[in-house]
Each structure stands twice: as C-alpha cells, then as structure tokens.
Amino acid sequence: MDKTIEISSKQAEYIRNATHRWNFKIGATQCGKTYIDTLFLIPERIRERAGLKGLVFIAGVSKGTIQRNVIEPLQEIWGNKLVTDIGSNNIATIFGEKVYCIGADNVGMVRKFRGARIKYLYIDEVVDINEEVFELLKSRLSFEYSVGEGSGNPQSRTHYIKRFLESDVDVYVQHYTLFDNPFLPKKVVEEMCKEYKGTVYYNRYILGQWCNAEGLIFQQIANDDKRFITTTIQYNSIISIGIDWGGNKSKHSITATKISRNFKSVQVLKSSTMKATGTNTKQVFRWIINFIKEIQDKYGTVSFIFADSAEQVLNNSLNGELRANEINLVV
Structure with a gap:
C-alpha cells in the first residue's frame, strides 16, 4: 500500500528554512499552515530535544482550542498511544515527553510558570494570544537550543505580533495565501473568494495580509464605482x-x-x-x-x-x- 504523504512546495520550503530561534507561518485560512506542524514539525522538534533540559509547551487561545486544533490532529496522524489527550493537570504526553498545554485565556495559570525554562514552545493561533501571555512565554526560552514556533491569521497592521516579526530578533516568517494550498478543491477556493470578496476578511483570510478594517467599508463600491453612479x-x-x-x-x-x-x-x-x-x-x-x-x-x-x-x-x-x-x- 502506498503510504506516501504529499506536502505542498510551500510546506517543504518551511521545513527547509525554519531553523531560527523563532519560526512563524502567517497567512490565509485553510492554507496548510497547521497541517505541516502536526504532520512533522511538532513531533520532530520534541523528539530532537528529548533528554535535553527544559520543558515543552503548547500555548493556544484556550485549553479547548489546543485540544481541537493541535492534539486531535496529532492523534489522527500518530495515534492515541503516542499523543494523549490533555489531562486535568494541563499535561499531554507526545512521543514520550510531557507537554504543558496552556490556554492564554487563563493568565493566572500562565503566571504560575514564570520560573519555567522552555526548550520548545508551539503557539497555536498566535495572533489571537494575549500580549501579556506571549511576553511571559517569550522570556522563558532559556537555552541555545530553545525554539519558539507558531502560526496564525493576520489582523491589523498595528498588531503586536506583526511588530515582533518585523523586529531584529532571530525569526523566520513565511507568508501564505489561500492559493498556496494545492490540495484544497478548486470549487471550495472559488466559493470562499466569493464569500469574503469586498471585505477586510478577503485580505486577511484569502490573501493572508495584515490589514486594518478602517477605510474598507465601501470597498465593493470603490472597486466598481461606475455601477453605483446614477443621474436619476x-x-x-x-x-x-x-x-x-x-x-x-x-x-x-x-x-x-x-x-x-x-x-x-x-x-x-x-x-x-x-x-x-x-x-x-x-x-x-x-x-x-x-x-x-x-x-x-x-x-x-x-x-x-x-x-x-x-x-x-x-x-x-x-x-x-x-x-x-x-x-x-x-x-
């Protein structure tokens, strides 16, 4: 039986180039950003640091979103023996390593880990994470081999994550559009483009652009102004x-x-x-x-x-x- 798993050229590019202290995939929805993480990167990062000092963290908007967006897709690929559910103590086991799964909605829980030293940090939906939580986690990458990684959909041009990605830190950023996913059915792509056309979400979710909402209320009119001009x-x-x-x-x-x-x-x-x-x-x-x-x-x-x-x-x-x-x- 053929067990070959196809990945896109964009996903292959990320695997080759994501060798920095910080590595991020920012862009459109349904473009394959998280899939390559659960298929390869999260297991690989955890396994290559096995036995080294430090903790492994997965952060997300909430414990529930981490379970849904990260743990369950990992389980679908690797099975429940190698990847367990998140326990009541906020710990899952992934390839034999304890992984602390922390929801950013629980700032108090995150503060309990002020003294933690992190060897691998994965952040799901990084753009939606509370800034205080991001800053706290960022300060805990304590080793030369520590790596922080994440993916998300862009929001406004003034977002703190955008400022961080454009600073002089050791970071690799890959940008995605919806059209970078060759495995998404053409009909689905066409319908999504129709559904978001003329809104700020077309720029964010289809083109994967950091985009302010201001000034885009009448974009459909601006794009085809002659259609709306009348002398009657x-x-x-x-x-x-x-x-x-x-x-x-x-x-x-x-x-x-x-x-x-x-x-x-x-x-x-x-x-x-x-x-x-x-x-x-x-x-x-x-x-x-x-x-x-x-x-x-x-x-x-x-x-x-x-x-x-x-x-x-x-x-x-x-x-x-x-x-x-x-x-x-x-x-």
Whole structure:
C-alpha cells in the first residue's frame, strides 16, 4: 500500500528554512499552515530535544482550542498511544515527553510558570494570544537550543505580533495565501473568494495580509464605482445631511443623502470637505450653511442634520448659526 504523504512546495520550503530561534507561518485560512506542524514539525522538534533540559509547551487561545486544533490532529496522524489527550493537570504526553498545554485565556495559570525554562514552545493561533501571555512565554526560552514556533491569521497592521516579526530578533516568517494550498478543491477556493470578496476578511483570510478594517467599508463600491453612479434622482425620499468634524490631521466633511422611505436604498447627492487647520468656526459655519442651502434649492427640504457628537460645543454653535439663517434644523 502506498503510504506516501504529499506536502505542498510551500510546506517543504518551511521545513527547509525554519531553523531560527523563532519560526512563524502567517497567512490565509485553510492554507496548510497547521497541517505541516502536526504532520512533522511538532513531533520532530520534541523528539530532537528529548533528554535535553527544559520543558515543552503548547500555548493556544484556550485549553479547548489546543485540544481541537493541535492534539486531535496529532492523534489522527500518530495515534492515541503516542499523543494523549490533555489531562486535568494541563499535561499531554507526545512521543514520550510531557507537554504543558496552556490556554492564554487563563493568565493566572500562565503566571504560575514564570520560573519555567522552555526548550520548545508551539503557539497555536498566535495572533489571537494575549500580549501579556506571549511576553511571559517569550522570556522563558532559556537555552541555545530553545525554539519558539507558531502560526496564525493576520489582523491589523498595528498588531503586536506583526511588530515582533518585523523586529531584529532571530525569526523566520513565511507568508501564505489561500492559493498556496494545492490540495484544497478548486470549487471550495472559488466559493470562499466569493464569500469574503469586498471585505477586510478577503485580505486577511484569502490573501493572508495584515490589514486594518478602517477605510474598507465601501470597498465593493470603490472597486466598481461606475455601477453605483446614477443621474436619476429618487423621489419619495428623506433628505439627510451628515457632518464629521475634522481635527489636526483630518478634514471637516459634509454629505447629503436621500434615504428611501422604505429604508432599502440610499443615494448620495453631494459631499464636500474643508481643511480643519487654518480655518475658524465662522468660515466653517458659512461653508455648512451654503451647502445646506444648495441642497435645499436643488433637491428639496432637508429633514435631518446629524453631526459628530464628540464636538458638542461646535454642534451647539452650529444650531445658533442655523437659527440665524432661518434654517429650521437642529443638530
């Protein structure tokens, strides 16, 4: 019977190059990051350090996720005799070695190991780990042969793990996209791309990119703006104006929209911005008043005006300016 196990070129590349003190696989979901760990790397790291001083740790979001994401896949490949379940004492036995399985949700449990000296540390879902827990575990790699390893899906560009990976520590990082897994059915890949298209999760879970959520709310519109542009004004709608007060690094902005009375559609009538630096309130209020009058003259009565609630002083002053200009609206 053929017992050959295929791995991807990306997984083979990681085995060749993951020879540093820290080794990480960061990227898309279902791209084979954890599979190569349970198939080869975790057993290999543990066995090559057998008999050496130090403890073996597996950390994860919780004890339950470690059991589900690491221990059970190990058992499926290597069997329950070589890999046991996690006991009530948080210890599993893997290839004859005691392995401490610590959930990062239990910070108190992790603190009990402040004096531990770790020879091998594997971190499942490393990006989701509490920073305090990561820092504590990081400080316990006490030997020249100590190795820390992990995998995870990227989150924001300011994440502490991203900063760590880009620092001058001895670290090897491999990046994965969904398309790096040649064993995933083409139909599954196509459907996942459809399901995440136009969202921040497409960048994170499909392309494996560190990506901030801000500014991506209307990405589908930005990618195909002509589809959403119309010269036909919808009637039987409510006209609303929104104001976002700017600051030192941002502009004031104002937008007028028409909202259908069944609340199933929104049409942007006009938007405008003004520099926040170098302008006084008189100039800003005159800009707003002129904008409102233009919308009323062109499209009809404005029913509502909303503004950033954090700037209550400006809102109160604007209400006075609206009354002075006989505009019957309250912010």
